[in-house]
Amino acid sequence: MTERVSESELLAYVEGELDAMQVQQIRERLAGEEHVLAALERLREDRKLLRTAGEPVPPIDFLTELEPQLARPMLMEAPPPGAYRRRHRRRRRMARLTRLGLAAAVLMMVSGAVWMAISVAGPRMRGEAADRLRAQDDQASTAVDEQALAAGDSAAASEPPAGADAWPPSGTAILHERPLPPGPGFDLAMSGGDESPADDLPSPFGGDGAGADVTLVSADFALIVPAEDLASGERLLEEALTSLAADAPAPHEAPVALVRNFTEAEARGLIARYFDPVPGEANVPERYAEAGNDSERTFFEDPVRRRRWVDRMLRELRARHQEEADEILLSARLLGPDALAASYERQLSFSGRGATHTITIPASSLPAMLTRLYELRGAATRLRALPTEKQAMRLRAEARRERDGDAGSLRQWAADHRRIREFLSHLRAQQEGEACVLLPVVLQTPVEETPARR
Amino acid sequence: MDASGARSIRPDPEREGDSEADSSAGGAAASRLTPLRELQLIEAYQQGRPEAIEDLLRAYQRRVYGVCYRMVRNADEASDLTQDALVRIIEGLHSYDGRAALSTWIIRVTMNCCLSHLRKQKLRRHGSLDEPAGGGPEPWSARLEAEGELSAPRRVEQAETRAALLRALRELDPDMRAILVLRDLQDLDYQQIGEVLEIPIGTVKSRLFRARVALREAARVQLGQSPQERGEDDRTGETA
Numbered sequence: 001m002t003e004r005v006s007e008s009e010l011l012a013y014v015e016g017e018l019d020a021m022q023v024q025q026i027r028e029r030l031a032g033e034e035h036v037l038a039a040l041e042r043l044r045e046d047r048k049l050l051r052t053a054g055e056p057v058p059p060i061d062f063l064t065e066l067e068p069q070l071a072r073p074m075l076m077e078a079p080p081p082g083a084y085r086r087r088h089r090r091r092r093r094m095a096r097l098t099r100l101g102l103a104a105a106v107l108m109m110v111s112g113a114v115w116m117a118i119s120v121a122g123p124r125m126r127g128e129a130a131d132r133l134r135a136q137d138d139q140a141s142t143a144v145d146e147q148a149l150a151a152g153d154s155a156a157a158s159e160p161p162a163g164a165d166a167w168p169p170s171g172t173a174i175l176h177e178r179p180l181p182p183g184p185g186f187d188l189a190m191s192g193g194d195e196s197p198a199d200d201l202p203s204p205f206g207g208d209g210a211g212a213d214v215t216l217v218s219a220d221f222a223l224i225v226p227a228e229d230l231a232s233g234e235r236l237l238e239e240a241l242t243s244l245a246a247d248a249p250a251p252h253e254a255p256v257a258l259v260r261n262f263t264e265a266e267a268r269g270l271i272a273r274y275f276d277p278v279p280g281e282a283n284v285p286e287r288y289a290e291a292g293n294d295s296e297r298t299f300f301e302d303p304v305r306r307r308r309w310v311d312r313m314l315r316e317l318r319a320r321h322q323e324e325a326d327e328i329l330l331s332a333r334l335l336g337p338d339a340l341a342a343s344y345e346r347q348l349s350f351s352g353r354g355a356t357h358t359i360t361i362p363a364s365s366l367p368a369m370l371t372r373l374y375e376l377r378g379a380a381t382r383l384r385a386l387p388t389e390k391q392a393m394r395l396r397a398e399a400r401r402e403r404d405g406d407a408g409s410l411r412q413w414a415a416d417h418r419r420i421r422e423f424l425s426h427l428r429a430q431q432e433g434e435a436c437v438l439l440p441v442v443l444q445t446p447v448e449e450t451p452a453r454r
Numbered sequence: 455m456d457a458s459g460a461r462s463i464r465p466d467p468e469r470e471g472d473s474e475a476d477s478s479a480g481g482a483a484a485s486r487l488t489p490l491r492e493l494q495l496i497e498a499y500q501q502g503r504p505e506a507i508e509d510l511l512r513a514y515q516r517r518v519y520g521v522c523y524r525m526v527r528n529a530d531e532a533s534d535l536t537q538d539a540l541v542r543i544i545e546g547l548h549s550y551d552g553r554a555a556l557s558t559w560i561i562r563v564t565m566n567c568c569l570s571h572l573r574k575q576k577l578r579r580h581g582s583l584d585e586p587a588g589g590g591p592e593p594w595s596a597r598l599e600a601e602g603e604l605s606a607p608r609r610v611e612q613a614e615t616r617a618a619l620l621r622a623l624r625e626l627d628p629d630m631r632a633i634l635v636l637r638d639l640q641d642l643d644y645q646q647i648g649e650v651l652e653i654p655i656g657t658v659k660s661r662l663f664r665a666r667v668a669l670r671e672a673a674r675v676q677l678g679q680s681p682q683e684r685g686e687d688d689r690t691g692e693t694a
Contacts, residue, residue, distance in 0.1 A: 011663040043666050046673065049616040050638035058519040059529060062536055063511055066544075410511070414504030414544075 004029045014043045063410045215435040217363065217427065218346060221420040222355050222386045222440040225373060230356075233443035234260070237359060238335050240372040244365055255436050257336025257360035261351035262344045336360060342438045353392040355440030363427050363435045385416035386440055487513045492556045500548060507547065511540060514557075517640070518543075518564045524635045525568035527624045535571055539564040554649050561640060562650040565632055572628040615677070622672035630665040637662055 005013075005026055012018050013026050030037050227233025237258055245254035333341050334357075342350070342358040350358055361369055373381040427435065487495070487510070498506035518539050523532035542563050550559060623631055629651075636642045636650055644658045651658070 007663055008659055011659050011666075014663070014666060039670075042670055045615075046619055046666065046670055047638060049612060049619055050634065051641070053616055053620060053639060055516060055520040055639075056523040056532070058516055058536070059533060062515045062519070062533075062540055063508060066511075066537060066540055411504045411508050414499065414507045418502075 010040065013040055014047060016044070016047075066410050066413075216340075216342075216360065216438050217435045218342075219437050219439045220386050220423055221383050221416065222350075222353075222442050223359075223370075223373075224382050224384050224442045224444060225377065226381075226444045229445050230443060233445060234258075234334055234357070236373070236376055237357060237441065237443075240369060240376060241335055241359060241361070243372055244361070244368055247368075255336075255340055255360065255362055256365075257340040257342075258334040259341045259347060259358050260334060261342075261347040261356060261358055261440075263351040264348060267348065340436065346438060350386070350438075350440040353386050353388065353440070354442055355386065356443045357441040359439050359441055360436050361439060363437050366424075366437065366439075369439075382413075383416070383420055384412065384442070385419045486517075489555065493552070496547065496550060496552075496556065507544065510547075511543070514543075514560055515540065517557075518560065521561060521564045521635060521640060522568055524620075524623065524639050525565070525572065525628070525631060527620070531571070535564075535567050538571075539567040542567065555646070558642070558646045558649050561636065561642070561646075562652075565636070565650055569628055569632060615673070618673045618676040619669060622669055622676045625672045625676075626665065626668055630661070630668055633658065633661050633665050634669060 009026060013023065018026070027037065225233060225236065227236060241256045241258055245251045245256050248254035340360045342360065347358055359369075370381065370383075427437070492510065495506040495510045499510065515536065519532060519536045522535040522539065523529065526532050526535060543560055546563065550556070554562070623634060626634070632651060633647060636647045642650065644655045644662075647658045647662075648655050653661070
């Protein structure tokens with residue numbers, strides 16, 4: 001029977017790999033076993049039919065649906081394990097306590113010296129001291145600006161990422177392009193803290209972890225979250241963060257926060273509200289008049305100058321309107337403690353780069369956060385590299401002329417993912433497992449909105 | 455993986471057969487890339503030109519979907535698996551070293567997704583491939599001999615037979631299915647099949663023959679059943 005023909009020969013016969021002579025030989029060897037030959041012929045026929053079956057037609061263009069799927073794998077490598085983090089945290093706490101102790105000792109010595117000097121020199125010295133403090137104020141502002149340049153905006157000098165051709169993504173609620181309505185209506189949600197020991201006025205450059213036992217690291221990529229409108233988008237973020245906190249050992253102490261970003265339009269509105277923008281009036285410092293005047297709108301296009309002005313304005317505002325200081329709104333804190341909220345300066349930076357909100361979240365919880373959003377929103381959430389402020393301005397101007405939607409989302413991902421990976425790798429390499437990430441969020445809504453502050 | 459968002463523009467997920475003339479989402483597959491062009495695109499992608507990956511994947515997405523659909527024969531599952539496979543391909547592309555042809559590598563990644571999915575579903579309902587052909591004590595020819603007795607009229611339409619074969623494919627053990635999909639539907643040679651499934655060529659050959667016998671037997675059962683007995687919808691239109 002078929003023992004006269006090996007299996008490999010039979011396969012070769014079925015696969016049509018034999019020449020005519022070899023086929024003839026096999027048929028001769030199977031002579032008298034017509035049923036076997038018939039079976040082989042059926043296998044050949046099956047093969048032929050399968051090979052002409054054609055390819056199924058994909059129901060969609062998968063490439064346009066792919067980008068959201070790519071976000072999660074990027075975050076899947078877990079940050080360092082808890083044991084190391086706890087050890088690292090203890091070391092940092094000890095170092096912080098030591099620094100605080102030294103600072104307190106120095107402060108007491110300086111205070112004593114100043115008190116003695118004032119009591120000896122009398123009222124004449126007050127004016128000089130005030131001048132000196134104002135000069136320190138300006139110096140501090142400049143120093144902070146330089147720090148901001150060196151840290152937050154260092155990327156501005158670098159080349160724009162290839163393919164960063166659509167920012168903010170189509171449908172993004174661009175909060176910073178509309179001025180606030182005049183008059184009161186702000187609520188308090190300013191991040192507290194005092195980072196500049198040279199100042200006697202509270203610095204608005206608080207937040208970003210000031211006073212909290214965590215390190216805050218600013219992400220340079222954003223979470224893109226589609227939403228029907230801003231309110232539902234904010235509810236979604238709150239829900240995701242709340243459920244994330246619920247899984248923490250101590251939910252009420254979970255280091256999560258959410259703010260709606262302070263914007264440059266709001267900064268302008270704030271200046272215009274408290275300082276008459278018309279130059280030349282006696283009670284208006286000229287520098288603020290410049291910032292508040294519509295004709296100087298481009299003034300705020302420079303992020304460094306913008307921050308400097310807002311910073312100075314806030315310092316003076318606090319000094320002059322102490323009773324109102326607690327009612328000045330710099331951001332809408334939606335969730336979490338002030339100390340964990342992004343500082344207004346950081347919010348300004350993020351909003352200038354297209355992000356509508358900022359969430360604070362433990363670095364180790366990034367994948368869980370994304371998973372929560374997947375669960376709540378489906379596979380529509382994705383990550384995008386955040387452009388620098390200069391790039392953002394250019395891209396916004398270009399986007400106004402022509403919005404090209406998300407057609408090249410995969411291309412955008414390909415352009416972005418290295419940068420995002422680098423950030424995440426850096427986070428892991430620095431063993432900053434205990435760190436919290438200030439993650440800018442772009443809420444994408446069908447219609448641009450200017451939300452009312454709550 | 456949630457691919458709910460991928461459902462909105464589905465024209466007719468089960469349509470097939472007129473593939474070569476099709477210019478829909480996966481139509482780019484009709485113009486497959488040359489190996490040289492593939493290498494150029496990979497190099498461009500690895501050097502930071504993001505548009506290269508789009509061109510590359512656009513040329514392959516139809517093929518990837520084809521493998522997935524043939525393996526699971528369900529449009530929704532195939533779509534999910536396709537997305538999963540494409541993500542893995544993108545994730546792994548930076549480490550692609552060119553040892554295997556790109557097409558082989560892509561199909562291997564895709565096939566691994568499918569087999570992993572099927573194993574999770576515990577769809578292994580058939581005997582091992584390495585058992586004697588057909589899995590029973592009878593020689594393969596004896597099992598096929600019986601066919602004539604069950605379905606005496608051999609004059610079935612080719613289209614019906616093809617549809618039965620494709621349905622029968624689903625009934626096979628995933629490993630058997632894989633080897634037939636790779637050989638007949640993806641037109642890979644033994645060497646490439648061995649690379650995809652990571653088995654020696656000799657094993658490929660013996661498994662392929664046994665898979666053919668098993669398919670014929672399963673098709674015979676399909677042809678002997680009415681559509682109601684098959685318990686499935688026949689909307690697949692798998693009649694080229």
